[in-house]
Amino acid sequence: xxxxxxxxxxxxxxxxxxxxxxxxxxxxxxxxxxxxxxxxxxxxxxxxxxxxxxxxxxxxxxxxxxxxxxxxxxxxxxxxxxxxxxxxxxxxxxxxxxxxxxxxxxxxxxxxxxxxxxxxxxxxxxxxxxxxxxxxxxxxxxxxxxxxxxxxxxxxxxxxxxxxxxxxxxxxxxxxxxxxxxxxxxxxxxxxxxxxxxxxxxxxxxxxxxxxxxxxxxxxxxxxxxxxxxxxxxxxxxxxxxxxxxxxxxxxxxxxxxxxxxxxxxxxxxxxxxxxxxxxxxxxxxxxxxxxxxxxxxxxxxxxxxxxxxxxxxxxxxxxxxxxxxxxxxxxxxxxxxxxxxxxxxxxxxxxxxxxxxxxxxxxxxxxxxxxxxxxxxxxxxxxxxxxxxxxxxx
Numbered sequence: 001x002x003x004x005x006x007x008x009x010x011x012x013x014x015x016x017x018x019x020x021x022x023x024x025x026x027x028x029x030x031x032x033x034x035x036x037x038x039x040x041x042x043x044x045x046x047x048x049x050x051x052x053x054x055x056x057x058x059x060x061x062x063x064x065x066x067x068x069x070x071x072x073x074x075x076x077x078x079x080x081x082x083x084x085x086x087x088x089x090x091x092x093x094x095x096x097x098x099x100x101x102x103x104x105x106x107x108x109x110x111x112x113x114x115x116x117x118x119x120x121x122x123x124x125x126x127x128x129x130x131x132x133x134x135x136x137x138x139x140x141x142x143x144x145x146x147x148x149x150x151x152x153x154x155x156x157x158x159x160x161x162x163x164x165x166x167x168x169x170x171x172x173x174x175x176x177x178x179x180x181x182x183x184x185x186x187x188x189x190x191x192x193x194x195x196x197x198x199x200x201x202x203x204x205x206x207x208x209x210x211x212x213x214x215x216x217x218x219x220x221x222x223x224x225x226x227x228x229x230x231x232x233x234x235x236x237x238x239x240x241x242x243x244x245x246x247x248x249x250x251x252x253x254x255x256x257x258x259x260x261x262x263x264x265x266x267x268x269x270x271x272x273x274x275x276x277x278x279x280x281x282x283x284x285x286x287x288x289x290x291x292x293x294x295x296x297x298x299x300x301x302x303x304x305x306x307x308x309x310x311x312x313x314x315x316x317x318x319x320x321x322x323x324x325x326x327x328x329x330x331x332x333x334x335x336x337x338x339x340x341x342x343x344x345x346x347x348x349x350x351x352x353x354x355x356x357x358x359x360x361x362x363x364x365x366x367x368x369x370x371x372x373x374x375x376x377x378x379x380x381x382x383x384x385x386x387x388x389x390x391x392x393x394x395x
Contacts, residue, residue, distance in 0.1 A: 013128075013367060020365045028363035029381050031372040034180070034344065036243060036311065039378040046246045048304035052293040056286075065282045068273040070096025070254075074288040077295035078254040082209060082239050084219070086226035093257040093269035095276055096283040100210045100240025103255040105133055107206055107236045109275050110257065110268075112139065115169050115204070121162070122173045123147070125347075125369065127180045127208070130173060144172075147182045149349050152337025154184045160197060168202035171236075174228070176209030177221035178343020181371035185215065185342055191224045195231045206236040213244040213308045214315065215342035229258045241291050243344070244308055250287025315344065318377050325386035330393065344375045354392045362388035 016032040035043050069075060075094040083092060097103040111118055120139055122130050123146035134141040145158030163172060174194070179185055186194065198205055207225045215221045229235045234257070241252040257268035276283060294300045323339035338346050350358070352368040359365055364385060366372040377385065 016365055016367065019359075023363060023365075025363045027384070029365065029376065029385060031364065031366045031376040031385075033376070034373055035248060036246065036344065036375045037373075039314075041376075041378075043246065043248070046304060046307050048294045048300045048307065049245060049247060049290055051303070052290045052297075052300060055293065056289060060289075066285050068276045068282060069094070069269070070276075070283045070288055071285060071292060073296065074292040075254060077292045078239055078241075079256060081218075081295060082212065082222060082237060082254075082256065083226055083229055083258070084222060086230040087258055088261065091258055091261040091265055092229075093259075093265050093272055095255055095269075095272040096285075096288050097238075097253040097255050097276070098280060098284055099242060099251040100208070100238055100253040101129055101133075102251065102280070102283075103238035103240070103253040104130065104208060105137075106255045106272065106275050106279065107238050108133060108137055108139055109279070110236065110255075110271060111171055111204075111206075112137070113271055113275075115171070118169050118171050118204070119167065120171045120173055120206070121166055123159075123175065123179070125181055126173070126175075130208070146179075147184055147347070149347065152184065152335075152341070152347075152349065154186060154190070156186070156190050156193075160193065163194075163197055163203070164201070166201055166203055169204065170201075171204045171206050172198060174205055174207045174224070176207045176212065176225045176237075178211035178215045178345070180210065180343070181345045181347055181367070181369065183341030183343050183346040183374075184337070186224060188223060191227050195228055198228070198232055204234055204236070205232055206238070208238045210238075210240040211243050211343045212239070213305075214312055214344060217312065218244075218305065218308070234259050234264075241287060245287075245291055245294070245304070247287040247290065250290070251284050252287030252291055315374050316342075318374050318379070318382060319346070321379065321382045322374070322377065322386060325383055326389060329386055329390035334393075335389075338374075344373050345371050346374060347371050348389065350389070350392065357392050358388055362391075364388055 013032055020030045038044050079092045079094050097106055120141045121144050124143035144162035145155045148155040205228050209225050212221045237256040239254045242248045259265050294304050320339045323336055326335040348370040350370040355368050
């Protein structure tokens with residue numbers, strides 16, 4: 001059997017990480033891997049997480065299973081964090097999942113259960129795992145225009161035109177905030193137009209929100225998901241705690257299915273628990289326990305929010321510094337969009353060949369589509385990147 005297995009394509013980001021590790025140059029910059037890094041290049045454990053872990057270590061008395069849906073207090077806390085008071089708690093079915101990726105996979109599984117003939121529409125470009133999982137699951141999928149590489153902005157006219165061709169019952173996959181890989185977000189007015197189109201066309205929104213708190217703040221970053229959940233009859237939401245709580249390896253996420261309550265919500269909750277059982281049985285609890293402890297303890301939550309704000313404003317400062325430095329060196333506004341984007345990522349608009357030159361000649365590692373991780377920079381390396389980019393585009 002094993003000899004008949006197909007060769008799988010190499011993951012381009014994991015390959016990039018390996019190349020970076022093997023590069024002997026001291027002055028090299030890793031902007032490929034999608035994890036937050038502090039100015040020293042480390043992915044720290046947040047203060048509130050460390051404090052919660054200490055308390056948990058001292059008080060936890062069992063490692064027994066919790067529930068198929070995960071701990072109720074975690075699910076309640078996540079619904080409150082993501083949805084606020086946009087919908088009553090009784091209208092949101094929710095289960096814990098192994099990270100945001102697990103939530104996305106479970107969301108697609110739910111689509112197959114309830115709308116087997118639906119096409120999932122995804123932004124072009126989108127996070128690579130979206131399309132990879134859809135292909136693996138044999139779910140019909142189509143791209144919709146989203147990003148204009150020439151301007152560095154959302155191609156909203158193209159987006160609306162493409163989604164206007166979707167059929168009733170199709171699923172529209174949206175990024176809640178801090179779009180990955182572009183960093184270009186919808187405005188409030190654009191979110192409202194998307195909601196109008198979703199309802200007019202009888203489309204089902206599915207929102208992947210992996211970076212809440214990394215863009216314009218915890219509440220502001222939730223604007224789109226809350227608007228959609230409040231205004232659309234049904235909404236799927238895949239949420240991740242990897243970035244905003246820094247619990248990457250704990251695989252902490254949640255999948256929510258919002259409806260208007262009653263029998264539909266009960267049915268959705270049972271289906272979500274059923275899918276957990278089929279795919280991994282009981283979800284991981286350690287990271288979820290830490291998150292729920294932080295969100296339900298006033299002091300821990302305040303400290304977490306303060307540190308998250310430091311992370312967010314630090315990335316904004318790096319964006320502004322990089323945009324200003326590139327403007328000075330290129331004598332153009334070509335890269336001004338970097339300061340307007342939000343989250344960890346932006347696409348520089350360079351060709352794959354130019355990205356190769358950045359890597360080979362300057363030791364700067366970014367993905368071939370020109371996506372860079374802003375959090376991989378610090379105030380000392382921004383000028384190095386800007387100088388290298390200016391040389392590459394200047395020819």
